[in-house]
Amino acid sequence: MKKTAIFLLILFLIPSFVPQILRAEDGDSETRFSIWLGGHYNSWEDYGKKLGEFRHIYDDAYPEASFSLFNRGSNYFLNLNGHYYDNKNIRGDFTARFKNRFEIDVNYILFRRQLQTDLLNDINAREMLADGSPGGKMLTHEDFDPGFDFNYDRHRVESKMEFLIDEKNDIRVTAAHRFWNDSGHEQRVASMHCFSCHLTSQAVEVDRTVNQFNLGIEGKPGPVGVSYNFIYSKFSSDAPAPSIFYDEAKHPVNGGSAEEFDSRVIYAGEDVIYATYPETEKIGNKVRFSSDIGKHRLSGSAFYHRSQNELSDLENQIIAGQYDNLVSDTYGGTLNFSALLNKTMRLLAKTSVSRTKADDIMVELPLWREDRPGGDQDFSFMRYSSLDRLRGDASLEMIMRLNPQTTLSILGGYQGVRRDDYPYKDADDATNRLIGQAKVRYRKGLEYSLGFKYRLEKTYSPFTSYRGLFEASGREEGLSPLEGNTFIFYFQREDLKYQDVTSLPTIEHDLELTGNLNLNSKVSLNANVQLRLDQNNDLDSLEVEHTFFQPSLGFNIMPTMEWVFSGGMRYQILKSRGPVTVAMFDG
Structure with a gap:
């Protein structure tokens, strides 16, 4: 609450000193002030976590208040308003303008986000042998913070200043800052494999911050308007890194075979830091242009962004080259054209393309089952970034006024993504989407209006988890133990998986109907109906x-x-049909 109080105090102080000089020059001013006091009552009936994601989830009554202050003179105006919904939902805004030469906007938002909890209740099973006795394969879970209320508070402050440098050429300089901080607690789950199949849950502290600075200049010294914007952004976390104790490597029932189980895992019998946040720095540059060509308009942009993780500590593993931290580069551009074909018809064409390339790294792992019979497998691997991709979008829209009351628009579009190295090196996995849309709007003066929209999206090869589910029929058929072993190990069963998994549709229908009716100058009704149907029947199973x-x-x-x-x-109805994962033993 300390951050909130400080910022609101600043908001109240700003109008007290900014217009002092202006008031001395301007005797003709207007001031309007309003205040609203009220309250609200929450009744979630134990559904607060599902329905009250950004609200207090407790059944109670809360006071509520808002205010607005507006002051205007012949060469300036000031506007200040705020809304107190509860002690975790507060908003404040301040805007000031002076002679079209200086403008400042500041806004503050505080909200609490409720997070759901994975109870891990489905992680609890044990193998049963043929004679009905319990076996050694077990699946267990442990909650170190049962009943914990996971949530975090977000404080967000955004400010922007704009200066008019040259009125003739409309040259303006802008400076902006964006800050947000999340503080609270989140759930973290760790899993121990091979010997214990044991999952643990605990509450970890959250204290993450983003600071973003923008500096730009724009103007129109001739027929073409141009602008340049520089962006610097920094993400960091000040919360202590969470750690978990990894179980000792031994047989989960009799405690034996420690050497065998220890040879299969990387961590055992020690505290290990996990689930840490990166420290990310991003620098971006963007150039825009726009120009009128007769009755038409052409605009576009080009950009280049570089992001790096300053906490990666992977100097010896980065393959891409000369940087000490993980780096990703994104560059691209957009081009838009608007054509007025005649008095009743307009054409809009848009296209964009972008390219992302991230560092590849070598992940070094100790030998699996080192010095054990049939062991010494090296599972070290090159991690080719799944971010490497080429993306392109294009659309063409025709807007037509059929008569004074009716407007029709028809849109066709394409979206495409080509992933360089997913699901494997040089795979060039591609997703292509075709879009068609039609909208009609009818307005009968001020009496009523009607709207209709239909959108169809057809997606070819949506993103999938490659061979992420199901073993081939026959289970172990075709597999044989490694030399020196009598077992088929889990990693060998990867060759049996065959089903790509996704929850994304290949076809989607989106329908919307809207209507507005003004019964008279004092009473109006509005109605809306949305229907969306999608499916994917291209998966084998x-x-x-x-x-x-x-x-x-x-x-x-x-x-x-x-x-x-x-x-x-x-009223809302949502029905879903998709893959459900059931835990199975022996792979």
Whole structure:
């Protein structure tokens, strides 16, 4: 709350000193001030975690207040407003402008985000032998913080200043800063493999911060307007790194075979730091241009961004070259064209392309089952970045006014992604999406309006988890123990997996109907219906389907110029069909 109080105090102080000189020059000014006091009551009925993601999840009554202050003169205006919803949902905004030469905007938001908890209740099973006795293979879980309320508070401050340097050429300089901090607790789960199949859950502290600075200049010294923007962003975490004790490597029932089990794992019988955040630095450059060509307009941009993880500590493993930290580069551009074909028809064309390339690293692992019979397998591998990709988007939209009351727009689009090294080196896995959309809007003066939209998306090869599920029929058929062994080890069973897994659709239908009816100058009704259907039938052993249906109805009543009553209701149905994972022993 300390950060909140300090910022709100600054907001109240700003209008007290900014306009002092202005008031001395301007005797004709206008001031408006309003304050609203009220309250609200929450009743979640034990569904707070599901329905109140950004609210207090406790059933209680809370006071609520808001205010607004506006001051205007012949050469300036100031605006200050704020809203207190509860002690974890607060907003404040301040805006000032002076003679079109200086402008400042500052806003503050505080909200709490509730996080759901994985109870791990499905991680609890044990093998049963043929004679009905319990076997040695077990799946267990442990919660170190049962019943913990996971959430974090976000403080966000954004500020922007703009200076008019040259009025003739409209040259302006802008400076902006964006800050947010998350503080609270999140759930972290660690898993021990091979010998214990033991999952643990604990609450870990969250204290992560982003600072972003923007500096830009824009102007129109001739027929072409140009701008340049520089971005610097830094993400860091000040929370202590969480750690977990990894179980001792031994047989989970009799405690024996320590040497065998220890040879299969990297960590055992020690505290290990895990789930740490990177410290990321990003530098970006962006250039824009725009120009009118007769009745048409052409605009575009080009950008280059570099991000690096300053805590990667992988100097000896980075293959890409000369940098000490993990680096990714993204560059690309956009081009937009708007053409007024005639008085009733406009054409909009948009296209963009971007390329991302990230460092590849070598992940060195100790030999698996080192010095054991049939062992000494080297599972070290090159990690080719799944971020490496080429992305392209294009769309063409025709907007037509059929008559004074009716507008029709038809859009066709394409989105494509080519992933260089996913799911394996030089795979060039590609996803292509075709888009078609039609919108119609009819307005009968101020009496009523109707709207209709239909959108179709057809996706070819959506992103999948490559061979992420299911073993081939026959299980061990075709597999044989390694030399010197009588067992088939788990890593050998990877060759039996065959099913690509995804929850993404290959076809999606999106339908929306809207309507607005003004019964008279004081009463209006509005209605909306949304329906979305999607599915993916291209998977060998799975079917993915989603259905979303949401009707809503609202009203506004304004008996006087001072009073407005509004209300409404919304009903939502969401049905899903997708893959469910069930834990199985022996792979």
